[in-house]
Amino acid sequence: MADKNLFDYNEDSIKSLDWKEHIRLRPGMYIGKLGDGSSADDGIYVLLKEVVDNCIDEHTMGFGKHVDVEIKDKTVSVRDYGRGIPLGKVVDVVSKINTGAKYDSKAFQKSVGLNGVGTKAVNALSSYFKVTAFREGKQKIAEFEKGFLTKEYKEEKTTEQNGTAVEFIPDEKIFKNYHYLPEFLDNQFWNYCFLNAGLVINYNGKRYVSKNGLLDLLQRKTNEDENRYPIIHLKAEDIEVAITHNNQYGEEYYSFVNGQFTTQGGTHLAGFREGYIKTIRDFYKKDYDASDIRGSICAAISVRVQEPVFESQTKTKLGSQIMFENGPSVKNFISDFLGKELNNYLHKNPETAEALKKRIEQNERERKELAGIKKLANERAKKANLHNKKLRDCRFHFNDAAEGKNKNEINAKRLETTIFITEGDSASGSITKSRNVETQAVFSLRGKPLNCFGLTKKVVYENEEFNLLQHALNIEEGFEDLRYNNIVIATDADVDGMHIRLLLMTFFLQFFPDLVKNGHVYILETPLFRVRNKQETIYCYDENEKQKAINKLGNKPEITRFKGLGEISPEEFGKFIGDDIRLQPVMLLPEVHIQQLLEYYMGKNSPSRQDFIIDNLKVELDLAEVSGI
Structure with a gap:
């Protein structure tokens, strides 16, 4: 058989995919990453968001005051009480594609989705869509499978209120082993309500509603006793902000943009x-350093613009410069608002102005104290980075600019x-050999890191390992230039591994809590057991999974207990950090006080921790004692 001419290029070489095929072949262009639900930006949450966004747009236009959401097993149902899709266009x-009401700016002045892709992507990526x-x-029903229309019902009479109901099941061939985490859903629904005061969302029997918008959001995200001054809440047409500083x-x-x-x-x-x-400098008439003004800030901002331009279909970054036709840029609009409203607020509230000034000046003192050691540490880090044996980098980075015709794929x-933080050469070696070099990096620790609870940020620069880690992540000046979207702590599942895990989480919570609060830090779950016979191999993550595997394979299968990551061969490891990766997100509940949490678990001689251990200590009796021998 003759070799195929690799340079053949003719009409048959050009393929045109229809919308369904293209979305299923390149889902990342439409919903970002796929994931299994362990990350807040995984595809299954984007699917839900695309459907709920349409309900919110109806509410924003003045139609429908509540939305009902139900997730049972893997079936998602969303019902709004807006105007309902015109029956002839269901x-x-x-x-x-390119069908919808949002091209008519009169119908949807400041909506989220403008390109008519959202629900089509949900349809194409669902094994069932109704x-x-x-x-x-009257009512009209249509059913689909993977974007293909399977049944279109005739119009019928109904006593139901106006609105739209959508039911879908994400396709398990695309979203493998997926599950919805209640914490992420909770946050998603609260955000909708904070941005739409008066909107009621009912989710599986729980009611979400907000009266005070972003003020409620910041109250939920901060601890009142740790805030340096009461939350500043400012509103005007098309803009709302809430600001405070903490410790x-x-x-x-x-x-937020348009919700x-x-x-x-x-x-x-x-x-x-x-x-x-600019406003702070003008108010205090002092040229404070920008990092001192913004240090320890916690703020929320929401704007509504006409025809926003986002940098990707997932709408996670605003690229629009114009607010209204022939109007000011977004930046100028916000700057003018703060220059007037925030300035007025500080003049009317001198106690808040004084507390803010003290916070800024404290940041200034701490920065100057760090200046000397910071310079030396950064010089050492720069030299180390040239031959950084700790970091095996990847090709793409989270802070890469997404430009050109391939920007959706780059996004x-x-x-x-992802960056895996590992301990020891054997573990990092296995991950390095099996990783995806395009998107997965490895940072190797040398032994146990320092317990940094109660220490100042000076230790980040004094400790070579911490300094190299912050440089690898590119978070020294804040996390907006973070190099990896997912920071994964990959340690053994033994006592030492758990200890290293706690020490690393302490490091992030103590000095870079915004990484945790914004959902960038994870724990890698790796199998504890391998159960196999000659026909099949099953990897198990706990005793229950092991027992199910034994029952399935029967006839005394071979069972291997993995004591550490280094025992897992690179070929096997590739299965656990690929499509089937299991990640446990490190999450902070709104009511958690970081300093109290760290004091309890990582403080020295914490009495409450000692009491807990003593009260819950289980003593394993000697077998001979039990037997009465």
């Missing part, structure tokens, strides 16, 4: 940060970027 709206429109006493390191922002949580910020967040600095890669 099929088109969910299955024809849409029902209720309108003026933690770093900067923490929650930014969309822009996790990667954009021009509106940049405008807020610049406008805030999908950026979301997948």
